[in-house]
Amino acid sequence: MASHPFFSTFLFSLCILRSISGGNSATFTITNKCSNTIWPGILSNAGTDQLTTTGFALNSGESNTFSVPTSWSGRLWGRTLCSQDSTTGKFTCLTGDCGSSAVECAGGGAAPPATLAEFTLNGAGGLDFYDVSLVDGYNLPMTVVPEDGTGGNCTTTGCVVDLNAGCPSELKVTASDEGVACKSACEAFGDPQYCCSGAYATPDTCKPSSYSQFFKNACPKAYSYAYDDGTSTFTCASANYLITFCPSPSTSLKSSNGQYPVAVGVSASSRNTTPSFVVFGGSLAVAAAILILSAVFTPQEKNFV
Template sequence: MSFSKSYIFLVTTLLLITLSHAAIFTVVNNCPYVVWAGAKPGGGRRLDHGQTWDITVPAGTQGGRVWPRTGCNFDASGRGKCNTGDCNGLLECNAYGVPPNTLAEYGLNQYMNQDFYDISLVDGFNVPMEFSPTANGCPHLRCTADIVGQCPNELKALGGCNNPCTVFKTDRYCCNSGNCGPTEYSKFFKDRCPDAYSYPKDDTATKGCPGGTNYRVVFCP
Protein backbone atom coordinates (compact mmCIF):
# COMPACT_ATOMS: atom_id res chain seq x y z
CA MET A 1 0.00 0.00 0.00
CA SER A 2 1.36 3.43 -0.93
CA PHE A 3 0.33 6.91 0.17
CA SER A 4 0.67 10.20 -1.71
CA LYS A 5 3.00 12.85 -0.41
CA SER A 6 0.05 15.17 0.19
CA TYR A 7 -1.67 12.52 2.36
CA ILE A 8 1.49 11.93 4.39
CA PHE A 9 1.94 15.69 4.80
CA LEU A 10 -1.67 16.08 6.01
CA VAL A 11 -1.35 13.25 8.53
CA THR A 12 1.99 14.60 9.79
CA THR A 13 0.55 18.10 10.12
CA LEU A 14 -2.47 16.86 12.07
CA LEU A 15 -0.20 14.82 14.32
CA LEU A 16 2.03 17.83 15.02
CA ILE A 17 -1.01 20.00 15.77
CA THR A 18 -2.36 17.38 18.19
CA LEU A 19 0.98 17.01 19.93
CA SER A 20 1.48 20.77 20.16
CA HIS A 21 -1.80 21.09 22.06
CA ALA A 22 -1.30 18.09 24.30
CA ALA A 23 -1.32 18.83 28.02
CA ILE A 24 1.39 17.76 30.46
CA PHE A 25 0.15 16.46 33.81
CA THR A 26 2.94 16.41 36.39
CA VAL A 27 2.09 14.06 39.26
CA VAL A 28 4.06 14.68 42.47
CA ASN A 29 4.17 12.53 45.60
CA ASN A 30 4.82 14.67 48.68
CA CYS A 31 3.48 11.99 51.02
CA PRO A 32 5.91 10.42 53.50
CA TYR A 33 4.88 7.03 52.10
CA VAL A 34 4.82 5.33 48.70
CA VAL A 35 1.88 6.14 46.44
CA TRP A 36 1.18 4.26 43.23
CA ALA A 37 -0.32 6.84 40.89
CA GLY A 38 -3.00 5.70 38.48
CA ALA A 39 -4.03 7.59 35.36
CA LYS A 40 -6.45 7.08 32.50
CA PRO A 41 -5.08 7.85 30.03
CA GLY A 42 -1.52 7.32 31.18
CA GLY A 43 -1.25 3.98 32.99
CA GLY A 44 0.43 3.86 36.37
CA ARG A 45 3.65 4.53 38.23
CA ARG A 46 5.14 3.86 41.67
CA LEU A 47 6.11 7.17 43.29
CA ASP A 48 8.33 7.25 46.34
CA HIS A 49 8.39 10.39 48.47
CA GLY A 50 9.51 13.34 46.33
CA GLN A 51 9.24 11.56 42.98
CA THR A 52 7.34 12.96 39.99
CA TRP A 53 5.74 11.53 36.88
CA ASP A 54 4.91 13.46 33.69
CA ILE A 55 1.94 12.28 31.63
CA THR A 56 1.29 13.63 28.12
CA VAL A 57 -2.47 13.76 27.50
CA PRO A 58 -3.85 14.33 23.97
CA ALA A 59 -5.96 17.38 23.23
CA GLY A 60 -9.67 16.67 23.34
CA THR A 61 -9.41 13.96 25.98
CA GLN A 62 -12.66 13.46 27.89
CA GLY A 63 -13.21 11.58 31.14
CA GLY A 64 -9.54 11.81 32.16
CA ARG A 65 -8.54 10.90 35.71
CA VAL A 66 -5.48 10.80 37.93
CA TRP A 67 -5.71 9.14 41.33
CA PRO A 68 -3.54 7.79 44.16
CA ARG A 69 -3.36 4.10 45.04
CA THR A 70 -2.14 2.86 48.41
CA GLY A 71 -1.19 -0.45 49.97
CA CYS A 72 -0.09 -1.90 46.63
CA ASN A 73 2.01 -4.97 45.94
CA PHE A 74 2.98 -5.86 42.36
CA ASP A 75 5.12 -8.66 40.96
CA ALA A 76 7.75 -8.31 38.24
CA SER A 77 5.07 -8.53 35.54
CA GLY A 78 3.14 -5.59 37.04
CA ARG A 79 0.32 -7.69 38.48
CA GLY A 80 -0.88 -7.47 42.05
CA LYS A 81 -3.39 -5.56 44.15
CA CYS A 82 -3.92 -2.27 45.99
CA ASN A 83 -5.95 -1.58 49.13
CA THR A 84 -7.34 1.64 47.60
CA GLY A 85 -7.68 2.76 43.98
CA ASP A 86 -6.92 -0.68 42.52
CA CYS A 87 -7.32 -0.92 38.73
CA ASN A 88 -7.92 -4.57 37.85
CA GLY A 89 -4.80 -5.63 39.74
CA LEU A 90 -2.45 -3.93 37.28
CA LEU A 91 0.41 -1.48 37.81
CA GLU A 92 -0.36 0.06 34.40
CA CYS A 93 -4.01 1.07 34.70
CA ASN A 94 -6.29 0.62 31.70
CA ALA A 95 -9.48 1.22 33.72
CA TYR A 96 -10.62 3.52 36.50
CA GLY A 97 -9.69 2.76 40.09
CA VAL A 98 -11.88 0.99 42.63
CA PRO A 99 -13.18 3.19 45.49
CA PRO A 100 -12.19 4.64 47.79
CA ASN A 101 -9.84 7.01 45.98
CA THR A 102 -9.46 10.78 45.71
CA LEU A 103 -9.88 11.82 42.06
CA ALA A 104 -8.45 14.53 39.84
CA GLU A 105 -10.89 14.60 36.91
CA TYR A 106 -10.66 16.56 33.67
CA GLY A 107 -11.78 17.07 30.09
CA LEU A 108 -9.47 18.93 27.72
CA ASN A 109 -10.40 21.39 24.95
CA GLN A 110 -14.12 21.09 25.49
CA TYR A 111 -16.79 23.80 25.05
CA MET A 112 -15.24 27.04 23.71
CA ASN A 113 -11.82 25.31 23.89
CA GLN A 114 -11.96 25.30 27.68
CA ASP A 115 -10.51 22.61 29.90
CA PHE A 116 -12.81 21.53 32.72
CA TYR A 117 -11.36 20.00 35.87
CA ASP A 118 -12.24 19.11 39.44
CA ILE A 119 -11.30 17.16 42.54
CA SER A 120 -13.96 14.57 43.26
CA LEU A 121 -14.82 12.61 46.40
CA VAL A 122 -17.68 10.80 44.67
CA ASP A 123 -15.47 7.70 44.79
CA GLY A 124 -14.46 8.46 48.38
CA PHE A 125 -11.09 9.59 49.71
CA ASN A 126 -7.72 7.97 50.34
CA VAL A 127 -4.92 10.58 49.95
CA PRO A 128 -4.90 14.41 50.30
CA MET A 129 -4.60 16.12 46.91
CA GLU A 130 -4.01 19.39 45.11
CA PHE A 131 -5.01 19.81 41.45
CA SER A 132 -3.50 22.97 39.98
CA PRO A 133 -3.41 24.43 36.45
CA THR A 134 -0.13 26.13 35.61
CA ALA A 135 -1.94 28.99 33.83
CA ASN A 136 -2.27 32.25 35.74
CA GLY A 137 -5.75 33.07 36.96
CA CYS A 138 -7.13 29.52 36.98
CA PRO A 139 -8.33 28.20 40.36
CA HIS A 140 -6.13 25.82 42.35
CA LEU A 141 -8.11 23.05 44.03
CA ARG A 142 -7.16 21.37 47.31
CA CYS A 143 -8.53 18.65 49.53
CA THR A 144 -6.21 18.17 52.50
CA ALA A 145 -8.46 17.42 55.48
CA ASP A 146 -8.00 14.35 57.67
CA ILE A 147 -10.97 12.61 56.11
CA VAL A 148 -9.61 9.10 56.74
CA GLY A 149 -9.10 9.84 60.43
CA GLN A 150 -12.51 11.49 60.82
CA CYS A 151 -14.45 9.11 58.57
CA PRO A 152 -17.85 7.95 59.90
CA ASN A 153 -17.69 4.34 61.06
CA GLU A 154 -20.12 3.10 58.42
CA LEU A 155 -17.95 4.58 55.61
CA LYS A 156 -14.56 3.42 56.86
CA ALA A 157 -12.42 1.28 54.55
CA LEU A 158 -8.89 -0.08 54.74
CA GLY A 159 -6.72 2.94 53.89
CA GLY A 160 -9.61 5.25 53.00
CA CYS A 161 -13.12 6.60 53.50
CA ASN A 162 -15.91 5.44 51.20
CA ASN A 163 -18.51 7.65 49.58
CA PRO A 164 -21.98 6.54 50.78
CA CYS A 165 -23.00 5.38 47.27
CA THR A 166 -20.28 2.70 47.43
CA VAL A 167 -21.60 1.45 50.77
CA PHE A 168 -25.40 1.83 50.52
CA LYS A 169 -25.92 1.75 46.72
CA THR A 170 -29.23 3.62 46.93
CA ASP A 171 -30.61 6.32 44.66
CA ARG A 172 -30.47 8.84 47.50
CA TYR A 173 -26.67 8.61 47.55
CA CYS A 174 -25.89 7.50 43.98
CA CYS A 175 -28.26 9.88 42.11
CA ASN A 176 -29.27 7.16 39.63
CA SER A 177 -32.58 8.91 38.85
CA GLY A 178 -31.00 12.35 38.58
CA ASN A 179 -33.14 13.69 41.43
CA CYS A 180 -30.94 13.95 44.46
CA GLY A 181 -29.39 16.55 46.70
CA PRO A 182 -26.91 16.88 49.55
CA THR A 183 -27.06 14.36 52.38
CA GLU A 184 -25.55 14.17 55.86
CA TYR A 185 -22.66 12.20 54.35
CA SER A 186 -22.01 14.53 51.42
CA LYS A 187 -21.97 17.41 53.92
CA PHE A 188 -19.28 15.55 55.87
CA PHE A 189 -17.06 15.62 52.77
CA LYS A 190 -18.06 19.15 51.68
CA ASP A 191 -17.39 20.70 55.08
CA ARG A 192 -13.84 19.34 55.02
CA CYS A 193 -13.08 19.83 51.32
CA PRO A 194 -15.27 22.65 49.93
CA ASP A 195 -13.30 22.62 46.64
CA ALA A 196 -14.30 19.02 45.86
CA TYR A 197 -17.33 17.20 44.49
CA SER A 198 -19.15 15.69 47.47
CA TYR A 199 -21.96 13.89 45.59
CA PRO A 200 -22.71 13.29 41.88
CA LYS A 201 -24.81 16.46 41.34
CA ASP A 202 -22.46 18.81 43.18
CA ASP A 203 -21.74 20.84 40.03
CA THR A 204 -20.29 23.79 41.94
CA ALA A 205 -16.96 21.93 42.04
CA THR A 206 -16.13 22.03 38.31
CA LYS A 207 -13.68 24.74 37.20
CA GLY A 208 -12.52 25.93 33.78
CA CYS A 209 -9.20 26.98 32.27
CA PRO A 210 -8.11 27.80 28.69
CA GLY A 211 -7.20 24.80 26.52
CA GLY A 212 -3.49 24.12 26.20
CA THR A 213 -2.86 24.52 29.93
CA ASN A 214 -0.59 22.11 31.82
CA TYR A 215 -1.47 20.75 35.26
CA ARG A 216 0.03 19.51 38.52
CA VAL A 217 -1.50 16.79 40.68
CA VAL A 218 0.15 16.73 44.12
CA PHE A 219 -0.43 13.99 46.65
CA CYS A 220 -0.11 15.30 50.24
CA PRO A 221 0.44 18.96 49.23
Protein backbone atom coordinates (compact mmCIF):
# COMPACT_ATOMS: atom_id res chain seq x y z
CA MET A 1 0.00 0.00 0.00
CA ALA A 2 1.36 3.42 -0.94
CA SER A 3 2.34 5.67 1.95
CA HIS A 4 0.48 8.91 2.56
CA PRO A 5 2.25 11.82 0.75
CA PHE A 6 2.31 13.96 3.90
CA PHE A 7 3.89 11.18 5.97
CA SER A 8 6.58 10.59 3.33
CA THR A 9 7.33 14.32 3.16
CA PHE A 10 7.51 14.47 6.95
CA LEU A 11 10.08 11.66 7.16
CA PHE A 12 12.12 13.16 4.34
CA SER A 13 12.18 16.53 6.13
CA LEU A 14 13.41 14.89 9.31
CA CYS A 15 16.23 13.21 7.40
CA ILE A 16 17.23 16.58 5.90
CA LEU A 17 17.10 18.17 9.35
CA ARG A 18 19.40 15.49 10.77
CA SER A 19 21.80 16.02 7.89
CA ILE A 20 21.84 19.80 8.22
CA SER A 21 22.16 19.90 12.01
CA GLY A 22 24.68 17.34 11.42
CA GLY A 23 27.21 16.38 13.47
CA ASN A 24 28.41 12.86 13.50
CA SER A 25 27.69 12.36 17.16
CA ALA A 26 25.24 13.06 19.95
CA THR A 27 26.27 14.02 23.47
CA PHE A 28 25.24 11.87 26.43
CA THR A 29 25.59 13.25 29.95
CA ILE A 30 25.13 10.75 32.78
CA THR A 31 24.56 12.23 36.25
CA ASN A 32 24.39 10.45 39.59
CA LYS A 33 22.04 12.13 42.05
CA CYS A 34 21.86 9.04 44.23
CA SER A 35 23.30 9.21 47.71
CA ASN A 36 25.81 6.46 46.94
CA THR A 37 28.27 5.66 44.17
CA ILE A 38 26.86 3.87 41.15
CA TRP A 39 28.67 2.24 38.24
CA PRO A 40 26.95 2.93 34.90
CA GLY A 41 27.24 0.17 32.31
CA ILE A 42 26.95 0.86 28.58
CA LEU A 43 26.72 -1.79 25.87
CA SER A 44 26.00 -1.60 22.15
CA ASN A 45 23.50 -3.83 20.40
CA ALA A 46 24.63 -6.53 17.99
CA GLY A 47 26.16 -5.06 14.84
CA THR A 48 27.03 -1.76 16.54
CA ASP A 49 30.55 -0.90 17.70
CA GLN A 50 31.09 -0.51 21.42
CA LEU A 51 31.67 3.00 22.71
CA THR A 52 35.04 4.13 24.01
CA THR A 53 33.79 3.38 27.53
CA THR A 54 31.52 0.56 28.61
CA GLY A 55 31.52 1.21 32.35
CA PHE A 56 32.87 3.52 35.02
CA ALA A 57 32.35 4.69 38.59
CA LEU A 58 30.23 7.76 39.25
CA ASN A 59 30.25 9.18 42.75
CA SER A 60 27.24 10.92 44.23
CA GLY A 61 26.79 14.32 42.55
CA GLU A 62 29.16 13.57 39.67
CA SER A 63 28.48 13.67 35.92
CA ASN A 64 30.24 12.17 32.91
CA THR A 65 29.76 13.53 29.38
CA PHE A 66 30.82 11.71 26.22
CA SER A 67 30.06 11.56 22.51
CA VAL A 68 27.96 8.83 20.92
CA PRO A 69 27.87 8.20 17.13
CA THR A 70 24.52 9.11 15.62
CA SER A 71 24.19 5.58 14.28
CA TRP A 72 24.58 4.03 17.74
CA SER A 73 22.11 1.53 19.16
CA GLY A 74 22.44 0.17 22.66
CA ARG A 75 21.51 0.44 26.30
CA LEU A 76 22.83 1.82 29.55
CA TRP A 77 22.00 1.21 33.18
CA GLY A 78 23.30 1.72 36.69
CA ARG A 79 25.06 -0.96 38.73
CA THR A 80 24.85 -0.79 42.52
CA LEU A 81 26.59 -2.25 45.56
CA CYS A 82 29.75 -3.04 43.61
CA SER A 83 33.08 -4.16 45.03
CA GLN A 84 36.44 -5.48 43.92
CA ASP A 85 37.88 -8.58 45.53
CA SER A 86 41.19 -7.67 47.17
CA THR A 87 42.67 -11.09 46.38
CA THR A 88 41.47 -11.89 42.87
CA GLY A 89 40.79 -8.34 41.70
CA LYS A 90 37.41 -9.43 40.32
CA PHE A 91 34.80 -6.68 40.14
CA THR A 92 31.18 -7.61 40.90
CA CYS A 93 27.91 -5.77 41.56
CA LEU A 94 24.87 -6.91 43.46
CA THR A 95 22.49 -5.33 40.93
CA GLY A 96 23.03 -4.73 37.21
CA ASP A 97 26.23 -6.80 37.08
CA CYS A 98 27.50 -7.30 33.51
CA GLY A 99 29.56 -10.42 34.11
CA SER A 100 32.88 -8.66 33.64
CA SER A 101 35.78 -9.03 36.01
CA ALA A 102 36.56 -5.31 35.62
CA VAL A 103 34.73 -2.01 36.00
CA GLU A 104 34.15 -1.85 32.25
CA CYS A 105 31.63 -4.29 30.81
CA ALA A 106 32.97 -6.72 28.23
CA GLY A 107 30.00 -7.96 26.26
CA GLY A 108 27.72 -9.29 28.98
CA GLY A 109 24.37 -7.55 29.35
CA ALA A 110 22.92 -6.20 32.55
CA ALA A 111 21.98 -9.00 34.92
CA PRO A 112 18.32 -8.48 35.80
CA PRO A 113 16.75 -6.82 37.58
CA ALA A 114 17.97 -3.46 36.28
CA THR A 115 16.38 -0.26 35.02
CA LEU A 116 17.48 0.20 31.39
CA ALA A 117 17.69 3.22 29.11
CA GLU A 118 17.58 2.05 25.50
CA PHE A 119 18.49 3.99 22.36
CA THR A 120 18.52 3.62 18.61
CA LEU A 121 19.93 6.84 17.19
CA ASN A 122 19.20 8.01 13.67
CA GLY A 123 16.82 5.13 13.05
CA ALA A 124 13.71 5.00 10.87
CA GLY A 125 13.00 8.38 9.31
CA GLY A 126 16.17 9.85 10.79
CA LEU A 127 14.64 9.70 14.27
CA ASP A 128 16.19 8.65 17.55
CA PHE A 129 14.07 6.04 19.34
CA TYR A 130 14.54 5.89 23.11
CA ASP A 131 12.83 4.51 26.18
CA VAL A 132 13.32 3.56 29.81
CA SER A 133 12.46 -0.08 30.36
CA LEU A 134 11.41 -2.04 33.44
CA VAL A 135 10.79 -5.18 31.38
CA ASP A 136 13.88 -6.73 32.99
CA GLY A 137 12.96 -5.36 36.41
CA TYR A 138 14.06 -2.30 38.36
CA ASN A 139 16.97 -1.25 40.54
CA LEU A 140 17.26 2.56 40.32
CA PRO A 141 15.13 5.59 39.46
CA MET A 142 16.23 6.99 36.08
CA THR A 143 15.18 9.69 33.62
CA VAL A 144 16.18 10.41 30.02
CA VAL A 145 15.82 14.05 28.97
CA PRO A 146 16.41 15.10 25.32
CA GLU A 147 18.02 18.48 24.75
CA ASP A 148 17.87 20.63 21.60
CA GLY A 149 15.90 17.99 19.74
CA THR A 150 12.78 18.30 17.62
CA GLY A 151 9.66 16.22 17.15
CA GLY A 152 6.22 15.84 18.66
CA ASN A 153 7.20 12.96 20.92
CA CYS A 154 10.57 14.40 21.94
CA THR A 155 10.08 14.54 25.69
CA THR A 156 11.34 13.32 29.05
CA THR A 157 10.76 9.71 29.99
CA GLY A 158 11.79 7.48 32.85
CA CYS A 159 10.88 6.34 36.33
CA VAL A 160 11.42 8.82 39.18
CA VAL A 161 9.95 6.66 41.94
CA ASP A 162 11.87 4.36 44.29
CA LEU A 163 10.12 1.01 43.84
CA ASN A 164 12.45 -1.14 45.92
CA ALA A 165 10.71 -0.74 49.27
CA GLY A 166 7.21 -1.34 47.90
CA CYS A 167 8.13 -4.17 45.54
CA PRO A 168 5.88 -7.25 45.93
CA SER A 169 7.62 -9.71 48.23
CA GLU A 170 7.83 -12.44 45.58
CA LEU A 171 9.70 -10.04 43.28
CA LYS A 172 11.88 -8.27 45.83
CA VAL A 173 15.69 -8.61 45.91
CA THR A 174 17.11 -7.85 49.35
CA ALA A 175 20.50 -7.21 50.89
CA SER A 176 20.86 -6.92 54.67
CA ASP A 177 17.05 -7.08 54.89
CA GLU A 178 16.68 -4.03 52.65
CA GLY A 179 15.08 -4.00 49.21
CA VAL A 180 17.72 -3.22 46.57
CA ALA A 181 15.92 -4.27 43.37
CA CYS A 182 12.59 -5.52 42.05
CA LYS A 183 12.41 -8.44 39.61
CA SER A 184 10.05 -8.68 36.68
CA ALA A 185 7.45 -11.42 36.86
CA CYS A 186 9.22 -13.12 33.94
CA GLU A 187 12.50 -13.22 35.85
CA ALA A 188 10.82 -14.36 39.05
CA PHE A 189 8.57 -17.10 37.66
CA GLY A 190 9.70 -17.86 34.09
CA ASP A 191 6.08 -18.15 32.96
CA PRO A 192 5.55 -17.56 29.20
CA GLN A 193 2.52 -15.40 30.04
CA TYR A 194 4.83 -12.94 31.80
CA CYS A 195 7.76 -13.37 29.40
CA CYS A 196 5.76 -12.85 26.18
CA SER A 197 7.25 -16.08 24.86
CA GLY A 198 5.93 -19.28 23.30
CA ALA A 199 2.19 -19.02 22.74
CA TYR A 200 2.30 -15.49 24.21
CA ALA A 201 4.87 -14.04 21.79
CA THR A 202 2.55 -11.58 20.02
CA PRO A 203 0.83 -8.34 21.06
CA ASP A 204 -2.54 -10.10 20.79
CA THR A 205 -1.65 -12.91 23.18
CA CYS A 206 0.72 -11.18 25.62
CA LYS A 207 -1.18 -8.71 27.77
CA PRO A 208 -0.24 -6.63 30.81
CA SER A 209 -0.55 -8.48 34.11
CA SER A 210 -1.10 -7.10 37.58
CA TYR A 211 2.65 -7.42 38.13
CA SER A 212 3.46 -5.24 35.12
CA GLN A 213 0.71 -2.87 36.24
CA PHE A 214 2.61 -2.40 39.52
CA PHE A 215 5.44 -0.89 37.46
CA LYS A 216 3.11 0.99 35.11
CA ASN A 217 1.12 2.66 37.88
CA ALA A 218 4.30 4.04 39.43
CA CYS A 219 6.12 4.86 36.18
CA PRO A 220 3.54 5.44 33.42
CA LYS A 221 6.11 6.43 30.76
CA ALA A 222 8.38 3.40 31.25
CA TYR A 223 8.04 0.02 29.54
CA SER A 224 6.30 -2.36 31.93
CA TYR A 225 6.10 -5.43 29.67
CA ALA A 226 7.36 -6.38 26.22
CA TYR A 227 4.54 -4.91 24.12
CA ASP A 228 4.01 -1.72 26.09
CA ASP A 229 4.84 0.40 23.02
CA GLY A 230 2.04 2.93 22.84
CA THR A 231 2.97 4.93 25.96
CA SER A 232 6.62 4.02 26.35
CA THR A 233 8.60 4.65 23.13
CA PHE A 234 9.74 8.20 22.37
CA THR A 235 11.27 9.77 19.29
CA CYS A 236 13.44 12.80 18.71
CA ALA A 237 15.56 14.28 15.93
CA SER A 238 19.09 15.63 16.44
CA ALA A 239 19.03 15.64 20.24
CA ASN A 240 21.60 15.32 23.00
CA TYR A 241 20.54 13.33 26.05
CA LEU A 242 20.74 13.80 29.82
CA ILE A 243 20.51 10.52 31.71
CA THR A 244 20.03 10.98 35.44
CA PHE A 245 20.00 8.35 38.15
CA CYS A 246 17.91 9.15 41.24
CA PRO A 247 16.56 12.39 39.75
CA SER A 248 15.44 14.94 42.32
CA PRO A 249 13.00 14.78 43.94
CA SER A 250 13.32 11.04 44.41
CA THR A 251 10.44 9.71 46.47
CA SER A 252 9.58 6.21 47.52
CA LEU A 253 6.32 4.78 46.28
CA LYS A 254 5.18 4.44 49.88
CA SER A 255 5.76 8.10 50.70
CA SER A 256 3.95 9.27 47.59
CA ASN A 257 0.63 7.68 48.51
CA GLY A 258 0.94 6.61 52.12
CA GLN A 259 1.08 2.87 51.55
CA TYR A 260 2.91 0.22 49.62
CA PRO A 261 1.19 -0.86 46.40
CA VAL A 262 0.39 -4.49 45.75
CA ALA A 263 0.15 -6.54 42.60
CA VAL A 264 -3.61 -6.88 42.83
CA GLY A 265 -5.09 -10.19 41.77
CA VAL A 266 -1.89 -12.22 41.58
CA SER A 267 -0.13 -13.62 44.60
CA ALA A 268 2.71 -16.06 45.03
CA SER A 269 0.21 -18.85 45.64
CA SER A 270 -1.78 -18.10 42.47
CA ARG A 271 0.98 -17.14 40.05
CA ASN A 272 0.64 -20.34 38.02
CA THR A 273 -2.97 -19.58 37.24
CA THR A 274 -4.13 -17.15 34.59
CA PRO A 275 -3.10 -13.67 35.72
CA SER A 276 -5.57 -10.85 36.03
CA PHE A 277 -5.10 -8.67 32.97
CA VAL A 278 -5.45 -4.94 32.73
CA VAL A 279 -7.14 -3.45 29.70
CA PHE A 280 -5.67 -0.13 28.68
CA GLY A 281 -7.86 2.52 27.10
CA GLY A 282 -6.41 4.22 24.08
CA SER A 283 -6.95 6.96 21.58
CA LEU A 284 -6.72 6.79 17.82
CA ALA A 285 -3.33 8.50 18.04
CA VAL A 286 -1.94 5.83 20.37
CA ALA A 287 -3.35 3.07 18.17
CA ALA A 288 -1.76 4.65 15.11
CA ALA A 289 1.59 4.93 16.91
CA ILE A 290 1.51 1.25 17.80
CA LEU A 291 0.71 0.30 14.21
CA ILE A 292 3.57 2.42 12.87
CA LEU A 293 6.05 0.97 15.37
CA SER A 294 4.86 -2.57 14.67
CA ALA A 295 5.37 -2.02 10.96
CA VAL A 296 8.90 -0.68 11.41
CA PHE A 297 10.27 -2.96 14.13
CA THR A 298 10.14 -6.57 15.18
CA PRO A 299 9.35 -7.05 18.90
CA GLN A 300 13.03 -7.69 19.56
CA GLU A 301 14.06 -4.46 17.88
CA LYS A 302 11.45 -2.45 19.74
CA ASN A 303 12.79 -3.71 23.03
CA PHE A 304 16.44 -3.64 21.95
CA VAL A 305 16.99 -7.26 22.88
